[in-house]
Amino acid sequence: MASNVTPVTKDEIDKCFSKTTNLASSGLNSTVLACSDEYFAAASNLLTPGPPIHKPGYFVHTGAWYDGWETRRHNPAEYDWALVKLGVGSGIIEGIEIDTAYFVGNYGENVVVEGAYLPAADPEAASSEQEMISDSYSKWETVLPIQPCGPSMRQAWRLLKPTGPPLTHIRVRMYPDGGFSRLRLYGHALPPSLAATQDQSPPIEELSSALMGGLALSASNQHFTPISNLLLPGRGKDMGDGWETARSRERGHVDWAIVKLGLPGSAVKVVVDTKDFRGNFPRAIRVDSIDWKEDENSEPPFDHAGWTELVKGEQACKADTEHVYEGENLAAGNHITHAKLTMIPDGGVKRFRIFGHRATKA
Structure with missing residues (x-):
């Protein structure tokens, strides 16, 4: 030690x-x-x-x-x-x-x-x-x-x-x-190892969870509460344990947060939860992903050309709701290491979850 x-x-x-x-x-x-x-x-x-x-x-x-x-x-x-x-x-x-x-x-x-x-x-x-x-x-x-x-x-x-x-x-x-x-x-x-299995499909896990080593890297704004709350387990207890930004006044403004998956892999479901955010939830959100192959100690810039849609299109939000995107709403299947949540124009989100299959090592 x-x-x-x-x-x-x-x-x-x-x-x-x-x-x-x-x-x-x-x-x-x-x-x-x-x-x-x-x-x-x-x-x-x-x-x-x-x-x-x-x-x-x-x-x-x-x-x-x-x-x-x-x-x-x-x-x-x-x-x-x-x-x-x-x-x-x-x-x-x-x-x-x-x-x-x-x-x-x-x-x-x-x-x-x-x-x-x-x-x-x-x-x-x-x-x-x-x-x-x-x-x-x-x-x-x-x-x-x-x-x-x-x-x-x-x-x-x-x-x-x-x-x-x-x-x-x-x-x-x-x-x-x-x-x-x-x-x-x-x-x-450190994420737990998967037990060796035969003739079984890999399980669906929460790839982004802080319990699995997920890490909130950067954000445009963290005025009220930090982005690290996005990756916590459970749905929390109040507005104070989510991510909330300051009010924007500029036309075309958006706020964004970048997270590193604890378990890189392929996504099958994305959850954006606005629990407890009622008068201050975002009007809409976007979710993008990237397979970052640069130095592992670096992080993808928010405006990098390699970001691609993970959730298809801009999605309207509701107050105090778990928004679930899967199936035809999801551009699933690609290997991803990082995800970006964009709030339009600003507001608060309680949890940001990406579920899928962890990548197997060669």
């Missing part, structure tokens, strides 16, 4: 990790399995999408309310800990952020992050997860060596060598006690 890290300033965090996914998010089905203590505030708050919120002067039974994980004072042990199971099958981590927003006189002063690989298919997975809770578990590898944390601030570290083996579980150690508001693990989800 990587032992060398470099700090990332708070002003550079979003830019530095803009081409990654926060794997430590409840929006990606990550969960806290256990923790040493959460007397003042639940450890599950570490995984809440979006920035922490502040309610000064608001008190609950245990004391002041905090949007984060806070343990009681005078910890008799060396540190407090929280055990996180990633919602993706496994992932590679490139950077780690600890946000102590609004924790001032009660923040955790140091942090260590450890990782382990325990695939769900392992017949001993359940018992091994129980063992992880105890000090007898010996398979933790240090991902982030001990680092100082400051009061009410974002602090992050880039791994000079991203974690080699994939990870499924993370343990956060907070020294000696106190509070962290958010844990963010910036990296890439």
Whole structure:
């Protein structure tokens, strides 16, 4: 595992990790399995999408309310800990952020992050997860060596060598006690392998899903909410977990977003979901695709000549609706690596899903 890290300033965090996914998010089905203590505030708050919120002067039974994980004072042990199971099958981590927003006189002063690989298919997975809770578990590898944390601030570290083996579980150690508001693990989800089968057609999978390694790359505008929400599982809970742009005023304006499929392949169905967008859904949409053969670290420009229609023509949209395009509405069959969603002229979309067959390696 990587032992060398470099700090990332708070002003550079979003830019530095803009081409990654926060794997430590409840929006990606990550969960806290256990923790040493959460007397003042639940450890599950570490995984809440979006920035922490502040309610000064608001008190609950245990004391002041905090949007984060806070343990009681005078910890008799060396540190407090929280055990996180990633919602993706496994992932590679490139950077780690600890946000102590609004924790001032009660923040955790140091942090260590450890990782382990325990695939769900392992017949001993359940018992091994129980063992992880105890000090007898010996398979933790240090991902982030001990680092100082400051009061009410974002602090992050880039791994000079991203974690080699994939990870499924993370343990956060907070020294000696106190509070962290958010844990963010910036990296890439690894799609699960398909079991070898004979005489069976390849299954239809959600090629674009963040759970499969899908990645939102760029957009014309992300004024209200980011394009990364487009690839989350489920239909979400409200307008805040979709992609919404500012209102346009120029004639002929359109907004666009480009995503990289986690599983390149051939599409058989496209879904554009406007759930919760009622007075601000796009008038229409277009969906294009491309088989990008350039350097894998590059991305296709939005105006590249290689974009071709995936959904045939411009399609009118409705409020709060899953728009499904398949069959004769879809130019299916071609191998694709990236997709572009264009909103006409602007507005909001909750989810953008591309289903199909993953490409088989030669």
